[in-house]
Amino acid sequence: MTATTTTRAATGALQIPVRPRSWPVRLAWAAVAVAIVAAFWDLGIEWSKLASLPSDLAHYTRLMFSDPDWSKLPEALYQTWRSVAMAWTGALLGVVLSTLLGIPAAQGVGPLWVRLPLRWVFAVIRAVPEVVIAIIILTVTGLTPFTGALALAIGGIGTHAKWTYETIESVPQGTSEAVRASGGNVLEVARWGLWPAASPELMSLGLYRFEINVRTSAILGLIGVGGIGDMLTGYTQYREWDTVGVLIIVVIVVTMSIDAVSGRIRRRIMEGAKARDLDRSA
Template identity: 70%
Template sequence: MTAATLTAARPVVAAPARPRRLAVRAVQGGATAVVLAAVLHLRLDWAALRDLPSDLVRYLGLMFAHPDWSRLPYALEQTWVSVQMAWLGALLGVVVSTVLGVPAARGVGPWWLRLPLRAVFAVVRAVPEVIIAIVILTVTGLTPFTGALALAIGGVGTHARWTYETIEGVPPGTAEAVRAAGGNLFETARWGLWPAAAPELMSLALYRFELNVRTSAILGLIGVGGVGDLLTGYTQYRQWDAVGVLIVVVVVVTMAIDAVSGAIRRRITKGARARVVEGTE
């Protein structure tokens, strides 16, 4: 066979078309224009930005050079109030999210129930917990219970989504078997889906509590109690030595809760670590 014959028999491979960059460049240009417009609209004080590092060092010195440790007991008490607020909000939110999130999963609830539930979750996710607290405080007043309710309602949007996404990730075999045996929606969720999804859902519940601990400090800024409320009062009266103590307490308590919760979540999802017993080899 000649070289000409081989060349003729070889298939002709066309070069791929060059990708069009017009849409990508248009999006990049639009994002740049939005950022520039935002910077110009804010009318930033560039002189203040220039002095920001020195001011930050000065205030850090005021807070941590000579902290007032006599405020430590009260700071711990208010931090405990924030933790209680976070725990109650997580408990209420997880229960409601589980009850509503399971029928919102694909393959569990009918479409006429699943779609409205997901729309409600999306609306709740769009509203910050601070706004929810401002709305409900007209009924419950400026109390830690208001903060717990705001955390519970605000957490439903996100946690319910985690719930139905976890349920949708469960292998459908067991649920189909329960449904084929005549099981209703509750029985399918209880016996077909819950045993496989429970470890991941419990891990997400603990993670919800971790998030609520941080958010509870922010809710305290509007006066519902807890460490955020105390931080606002100390800052307004320029009691920087007390602010330093409060920040130390918040950081230490938050890190401790994260460490303990993270260890529990790893134990739930991955199980206990295997240990080698001496004399077994």
């Protein structure tokens, strides 16, 4: 008797795997298809205009970039600076508040009755776009860049606080357990057990939040809180395409420059942290 025969005799008859049911998958795909068709149907798309879309884009591109009005460049740079200042202020306020609120929301730091309400608040904030937040608070602060900064700060709390407690939860627990075993309270555990290991990634995420705010600040300008978005809306409504072209060029150059510098700093922070860890292990 061979080994295979002996194994079959010991385990019984050969079991044929059950064929998975295909109807739930088909039902799910059918539901997705219906949702897509309903979405396109409800948009009221004029399919006849789609054929002329490439030529229209080429036409307006020529209007904007064939002969830009560079006399508006100083004003465009000033309004871009206001957008960047708005983004930086919102990022600074949001990151500080997110860090203070996100650390106790991490598992193993704050108790359950603290973690759950905080995470619920973060989820609610993430569900509200920054534009809606700005519309709500402008009734109090008015149409000023500070309104945009507050909207960016509040809107950033939902996402950045989630990044914070997820980063804290990914930190090895050895140091924090040692601090806790020596009698440390929650603040001491967070300061000496978690912050040294999590701070490089949290600082990197803070810079990434600033990059996001730079783009969002231009969108907030569309509702009149100032900055390059406000200027872009005004000249677009008056169809001054040569000025719109200058504004778009400024936005692209400034945004790409900030992304490049911020990305380099973030890589330096993370690589420096790894280098220090290697030095300690050696």
